[in-house]
Amino acid sequence: MANETLSQNVSPLYGDFITILSIDGGGVRGIIPGIILSFLESQLQALDGEEVRLVDYFDVIAGTSTGGLVTTMLTAPDENKRPLYAAKDIVPFYLEHCPKIFPHPRGPFSSALKVISAVIGPKYDGKYLRRLARETLKDKRLHDTLTNVVIPTFDINILQPTIFSSYQLKDGNTSQDALLSDICIGTSAAPTFLPAHYFENKGSGGEVRFFDLIDGGVVANNPTLVAISEVTKEISRRNPEFFKTKPLDYARFLVISLGTGSAKTQNTYSAKAAAGWGIIGWLYNKGNSPLVESFTQGSADMVDFHNSVVFQALNSEDNYLRIQEDDLSNEAASVDISTKENLQNLVNIGQQLLKNPVSRVNVETGLFEPLKNQSTNEEALVIFAKLLSQERRLRQHRSPDTPIK
Numbered sequence: 001m002a003n004e005t006l007s008q009n010v011s012p013l014y015g016d017f018i019t020i021l022s023i024d025g026g027g028v029r030g031i032i033p034g035i036i037l038s039f040l041e042s043q044l045q046a047l048d049g050e051e052v053r054l055v056d057y058f059d060v061i062a063g064t065s066t067g068g069l070v071t072t073m074l075t076a077p078d079e080n081k082r083p084l085y086a087a088k089d090i091v092p093f094y095l096e097h098c099p100k101i102f103p104h105p106r107g108p109f110s111s112a113l114k115v116i117s118a119v120i121g122p123k124y125d126g127k128y129l130r131r132l133a134r135e136t137l138k139d140k141r142l143h144d145t146l147t148n149v150v151i152p153t154f155d156i157n158i159l160q161p162t163i164f165s166s167y168q169l170k171d172g173n174t175s176q177d178a179l180l181s182d183i184c185i186g187t188s189a190a191p192t193f194l195p196a197h198y199f200e201n202k203g204s205g206g207e208v209r210f211f212d213l214i215d216g217g218v219v220a221n222n223p224t225l226v227a228i229s230e231v232t233k234e235i236s237r238r239n240p241e242f243f244k245t246k247p248l249d250y251a252r253f254l255v256i257s258l259g260t261g262s263a264k265t266q267n268t269y270s271a272k273a274a275a276g277w278g279i280i281g282w283l284y285n286k287g288n289s290p291l292v293e294s295f296t297q298g299s300a301d302m303v304d305f306h307n308s309v310v311f312q313a314l315n316s317e318d319n320y321l322r323i324q325e326d327d328l329s330n331e332a333a334s335v336d337i338s339t340k341e342n343l344q345n346l347v348n349i350g351q352q353l354l355k356n357p358v359s360r361v362n363v364e365t366g367l368f369e370p371l372k373n374q375s376t377n378e379e380a381l382v383i384f385a386k387l388l389s390q391e392r393r394l395r396q397h398r399s400p401d402t403p404i405k
Contacts (some may be wrong), residue, residue, distance in 0.1 A: 011241045012395075014395040014398040014399045015398075016391060016394060018231055019254045020059065020228065021256050022063070022227055023063040023066075023071060024065075024222050024257075025065025025217040027334070028066075028094065028334070031094045031343060032353065033350075035354070037258070038090065040384070044057060044389060046385075055074055059148060061075055061148070061150075062223040063151055064151070064222070065187050065217045065221070067223065068183065069187075070090055072145075072149070072180050073085040073089070081146070095343055097128075098338040102124055123193050124193060124194055125195065137181040140179070143177050148167060149166050151216065152223050153186045155212055162211065167233065174203035175201055175203035177204075179201075182201070186216075189214045196212060196214050197212075198212050220299060222259070222300035222304060250310055253320070256321050257321065262297050274290070304322050304361055304368075305363070308361040324359070354376065354378040358375050
């Protein structure tokens, strides 16, 4: 089969699966899923040729915060209508730009300066991130992405989530068709770390929508369930692409969900200590932010727990792969420590995570436990790559618009 036939997205109407890729939020820890994605894309290229990209295999790519940035990198088009970045480019991108997005003061008073910053305003002014997003994504908008994307944010003016979804555009909601740069800046605006993001967007009918956004991790640090919900809505609306699928037919979902790591086995707190915390204690405690960690990790775990229960209850657990590292410690657990040493350590963690056994939530205890078959994440991704490749070939074969050459 010619490689160019695989570079076209073909409707799930002609396939057996609905394919979803999801990437958590986590600041500089986006390096960890970057390593995983690079490996997965390399396996797809070994099967189908060097020109293929992840965007050629997934019906939906979802990302929150740093995951939203990765999502746009993978799906925004270049002048040839191919992705701006290959998966192998993500980690070098982070190594180059994270130290400028999250610059750190040095010297004997650096710790005190961090505490003061957390009290009087965001730790970082966000100017470099905004400039980088504008220069990289230019005038590209949500409708330009090469596959469907789902990027959660939270609007503090109306106090509810705002989901930037390709599917909503298909419903004629053009006021959501924002610049990808604005979406990236908004979903990354983590409270206490980066400034909230305000912008206006005009729809095709002249209507203007106002956005007052902060980090999507406030509500969906793990956006997997949001992505599944967006597809489920389309199924309920009788979208022709999904006419073979019934709501909650999880046997047709093929999902890879990538975490950015957590420190739940390392950074623990006691109610006795927390009972005496004020604003500073909750925002800054021994280099960590208990408040931010609690709501981001809590929401991410709830999504994984829900998905695990549903997929297992419907005998489709092999269709859902969650890759996460819960044993981060010290600087590796931070979302913003961008020293050369820490960034390289995150690279090493991502590489080791590939070698770790596949783990799954124990629905009885809630704990993330290795499976008994002892297969590694790397081996699981090889299997998923074969499934994704077979799915693409099947769609190409069945589609009347893309005959096999």
